Amino acid sequence: MKDLTKLYINGHWVESQSKATLDVINPSNESIIATVVCASVDDVNLAVAAAKNAFNNWSLTPAAQRSKIISNIAACMEERKAELITAISQTMGCPEHIASWLQVEGAIYAMELFAEHTGITEQVEKSDKCIIVKEAIGVCGFINPWNFPLHQFVGKVGAALAAGCTMIVKPSEQTPWVDFIMAEILDKCGVPKGVFNLVPGTGPVVGAELCTHPNVDMVSFTGSTAAGIKVAQAAAPTVKRVTQELGGKSALIITEGADLHAAVSYGVEDVMLNSGQSCNTLSRMLVPESLYQQAIKFAKETADNLVVGMGEDAFLGPLSSKPHQQKVLQYIQIGLDEGARLVCGGVDNPDSLTTGYYVKPTVFADVSNDMRIAQEEIFGPVLCMIPYRTLDSAIEIANDSPFGLSSAVFAQDDATAIAIARKIRSGQCMINGGEFNYHAPFGGYKQSGNGREFTATGVEEFLETKAIITCT
Structure with a gap:
C-alpha cells in the first residue's frame, strides 16, 4: 500500500501538522491502495509563504532556463510513464491500456509544448510613447480534479512554470498518487525551492484556504460548476484572478x-x-x-x-x-x-x-x-x-x-x-x-467556466499586462 503522508513544501518532503488521513480506494476492486495525508491550514500557510518567497527570483529567471526545466520534466515523465499509468489506473479506474494514451501520453506531450511558450514573458510591444510587457501574476493555488489528474496537473503547472509563477497544488483526494510522482519529478528536474508545493487535503480545508489566502494571487479550479461557484465566491473578497474549467453538456x-x-x-x-x-x-x-x-x-x-x-x-x-x-x-x-x-x-x-x-x-x-x-x-x-x-x-x-x-x-x-x-x-x-x-486552447462559455488552458493562450492566463508610458 502506498504511503502518501508527506507534504512537499519549499523543496522538501515534510510532515503535516495534521494527523488526519484518508484512504485511497481502487474503484475497480474496492481495495485500499494508499493512505493520503489531509493537510491543515497551517500547512497551507507554510506552502504559500514558500511560494511567495520564491516568486521574485523565479519570475525573473530567463525564459530559456525555464524552458529547459520544463523540457526536462517532460523527459522525466516519459521515463516514469509506466508508474504514472499505474497510479492513474489504480486510483481512477481507467484500464491501463487506455490510461496510457488517454491520460499519460498526451499529458507528456503537453508538458513539452509548454517549453515553447516561456518566451512570452520577454516579448516587448512598442507603441506610441508606450511599452507593453507581460509579467507573471504571482502565487497560484491549483485545485485539481480526479477524472484527468495528470492532464489537469500539466495544464495548470506547465503553464504556470512557463509564465514564471509559483504555486501550491491541491490534488484530488481520490487520485493523489500521480501528483506525488510529479512532485518527485519536479524536484529531480531542478525546479527551485518554493516554486512548486504539494499540499494534499480536503476542499473545505486546503481548497478553502487557497481561495481566501491574501498572499495567493490566482486560483485555477477544475471541477463541478457548483463547486466552481463556491471557489469564485471565496476568492472574491481578495479580488483574486479565478480561472475555472467546469461542467458540460455538450x-x-x-x-x-x-x-x-x-x-x-x-x-x-x-x-x-x-x-x-x-x-x-x-x-x-x-x-x-x-x-x-x-x-x-x-x-x-x-x-x-x-x-x-x-x-x-x-x-x-x-x-x-x-x-x-x-x-x-x-x-x-x-x-x-x-x-x-x-x-x-x-x-x-x-x-x-x-x-x-x-x-x-x-x-x-x-x-x-x-x-x-x-x-x-x-x-x-x-x-x-x-x-x-x-x-x-x-x-x-x-x-x-x-x-x-x-x-x-x-x-x-x-x-x-x-x-x-x-x-x-x-x-x-x-x-x-x-x-x-493540445494545440487548441481549452475552455468554455457560460457556466462551463472562464479562462483557457494549454497553448500560449493558457500561459497568458498566468500573466499580467504592464504598460510603461514614456514621454518621448
Whole structure:
C-alpha cells in the first residue's frame, strides 16, 4: 500500500501538522491502495509563504532556463510513464491500456509544448510613447480534479512554470498518487525551492484556504460548476484572478448529409470513453428525424459491443467512487421516470462484475431537451439521443443549455460543418471526427467556466499586462 503522508513544501518532503488521513480506494476492486495525508491550514500557510518567497527570483529567471526545466520534466515523465499509468489506473479506474494514451501520453506531450511558450514573458510591444510587457501574476493555488489528474496537473503547472509563477497544488483526494510522482519529478528536474508545493487535503480545508489566502494571487479550479461557484465566491473578497474549467453538456449535431454510421459510432464512443467522466463529453446526440431510428440502431450496436472491465479488451472501467456510481445510477433512473426510452444499459450491474463501481454503457432515445438528463451533467456513460426537424432547430437545441464547454458537428464536408460550428456557443467544436488537440486552447462559455488552458493562450492566463508610458 502506498504511503502518501508527506507534504512537499519549499523543496522538501515534510510532515503535516495534521494527523488526519484518508484512504485511497481502487474503484475497480474496492481495495485500499494508499493512505493520503489531509493537510491543515497551517500547512497551507507554510506552502504559500514558500511560494511567495520564491516568486521574485523565479519570475525573473530567463525564459530559456525555464524552458529547459520544463523540457526536462517532460523527459522525466516519459521515463516514469509506466508508474504514472499505474497510479492513474489504480486510483481512477481507467484500464491501463487506455490510461496510457488517454491520460499519460498526451499529458507528456503537453508538458513539452509548454517549453515553447516561456518566451512570452520577454516579448516587448512598442507603441506610441508606450511599452507593453507581460509579467507573471504571482502565487497560484491549483485545485485539481480526479477524472484527468495528470492532464489537469500539466495544464495548470506547465503553464504556470512557463509564465514564471509559483504555486501550491491541491490534488484530488481520490487520485493523489500521480501528483506525488510529479512532485518527485519536479524536484529531480531542478525546479527551485518554493516554486512548486504539494499540499494534499480536503476542499473545505486546503481548497478553502487557497481561495481566501491574501498572499495567493490566482486560483485555477477544475471541477463541478457548483463547486466552481463556491471557489469564485471565496476568492472574491481578495479580488483574486479565478480561472475555472467546469461542467458540460455538450451536443453533437449530425446532419442529413453526414456518414451516419461513422457519426453515431464517434458519438457513442466519445461519451463512453473514460466511463463518461469527461467534462467535454458529447452527451447529447442530435439527429435528423428522418435518420433517427436508424441512428438509434447504430448507437445500440456500438454500445453493446463495448466491453466493461479492466482487461485488455475493456473500453469502460469503473466509475471513480461508490458515491459517484450511485449518482449516475440515480440519473439513469431519473431518465426512465421522465419517460425516455432505454435503448441499452440501465441500472443493473454489468454482467459478471459484482465488485467495483461499474455502470453499463447506457443510451436513451426519445429524449426532449427539457428533461433533466438532457440539461444536467451526469458525468457517466449515459447518452441522450434527441431528434430534430431543421438544422436551425438543432443549433437552438445545442445552445439551449447552461453549459458551453465543447460540441461537435458531423456533416457532409468540413465547410458545412464549420459554418454550423460558428453558430454553437461553446469553447470548442470538433468537426467530422476531430479529436482533442493540445494545440487548441481549452475552455468554455457560460457556466462551463472562464479562462483557457494549454497553448500560449493558457500561459497568458498566468500573466499580467504592464504598460510603461514614456514621454518621448
